[in-house]
Amino acid sequence: MGSQLVTTEAAAEKLGISPSQFSRIYRARGYAPDHVESWHYGRRSGDRHLWAARTLAALARTREVREARERRIRRDGAAAERRVAAEAHARREERSRARLPGKIAALFASPRAALASACDAMWALNRSTDAKSSYGLKTRLIRHLYDAEVFTDRVEKLSRTLPPRECWECDGDGCDRCYDTGVYLPGREVCSYLFTFTVDGRKFVWRQPDFALTFEPEVEAERPDDGRGPSGETLALPSRRVWSLRALVEYAISEPIAPPEPVDACDEEDDDHGASTDVGPSGDGRTLAGPNEIVAFPV
Ligand SMILES: [Zn+2]
Numbered sequence: 001m002g003s004q005l006v007t008t009e010a011a012a013e014k015l016g017i018s019p020s021q022f023s024r025i026y027r028a029r030g031y032a033p034d035h036v037e038s039w040h041y042g043r044r045s046g047d048r049h050l051w052a053a054r055t056l057a058a059l060a061r062t063r064e065v066r067e068a069r070e071r072r073i074r075r076d077g078a079a080a081e082r083r084v085a086a087e088a089h090a091r092r093e094e095r096s097r098a099r100l101p102g103k104i105a106a107l108f109a110s111p112r113a114a115l116a117s118a119c120d121a122m123w124a125l126n127r128s129t130d131a132k133s134s135y136g137l138k139t140r141l142i143r144h145l146y147d148a149e150v151f152t153d154r155v156e157k158l159s160r161t162l163p164p165r166e167c168w169e170c171d172g173d174g175c176d177r178c179y180d181t182g183v184y185l186p187g188r189e190v191c192s193y194l195f196t197f198t199v200d201g202r203k204f205v206w207r208q209p210d211f212a213l214t215f216e217p218e219v220e221a222e223r224p225d226d227g228r229g230p231s232g233e234t235l236a237l238p239s240r241r242v243w244s245l246r247a248l249v250e251y252a253i254s255e256p257i258a259p260p261e262p263v264d265a266c267d268e269e270d271d272d273h274g275a276s277t278d279v280g281p282s283g284d285g286r287t288l289a290g291p292n293e294i295v296a297f298p299v
Helices: 008-015 019-028 053-060 063-107 112-127 131-148 239-252
Strands: 005-007 035-041 044-052 152-162 183-185 188-199 202-209 221-224
Touching (some): 005 008, 008 044, 008 053, 019 053, 044 053, 063 239, 112 131, 112 188, 112 239, 131 152, 131 188, 131 239
Parallel strands (some): 152 221
Antiparallel strands (some): 005 044, 035 044, 152 188
């Protein structure tokens, strides 16, 4: 048994330390491998250090190995603790996310009553640095409001012609790449829709490119797009906030609102026909925040 030799990696593992710790310690202590074996692989070659059990036993008794092993245990322990804490945190997040719909439902009398707050939530999501990921939800909210008819003040179609893009290879002179046209991308028209809604006396204006919409709205006016984006700065929302704002919008659009029965075609809006008059939870003022203010609710 005593003649059995092990590699440096196996020796380090036996001592409970890393191979680099092992190499540092045996050199510092003046030990040398019990056997050195050379290896060849193709044109490459090298030495393999092998260790006898007797040498490892002697090294195991040194203060350096003992300390290195303790350091390693502490470090691994701390890493494991961090991992456990991170997993617990993720589980808590998941649980609170799962409770979100119930919490939101408890705040409002009905999805309809949450609509103005949901519009505020979408206002914030739309300005968040991660607005693109809420595009689909924005389209669904727009459609929900549009289909109910009573909320829509106006829909405008904005169009803009993008100029042709010059070929970058020849700067417009013509080359093989552009078939001598000098043009990389021909000019094209891009369209978007501008929706103006009034919900519970609050005005919301949203713009959505035509390709993002799942329906074709009836348009009151068409005009050229001045190319200006939404005003105001972008918001860096923490992911928890994004989740709760999205859950609020999901709740508000979870029940379709029946469009009003046709009375006449004029655009009077004094008759809030068919729409529920419930506003917010027990009038604590939380849901009817100021214009475009982000609604606060516990998460
Ligand atoms: Zn070209």
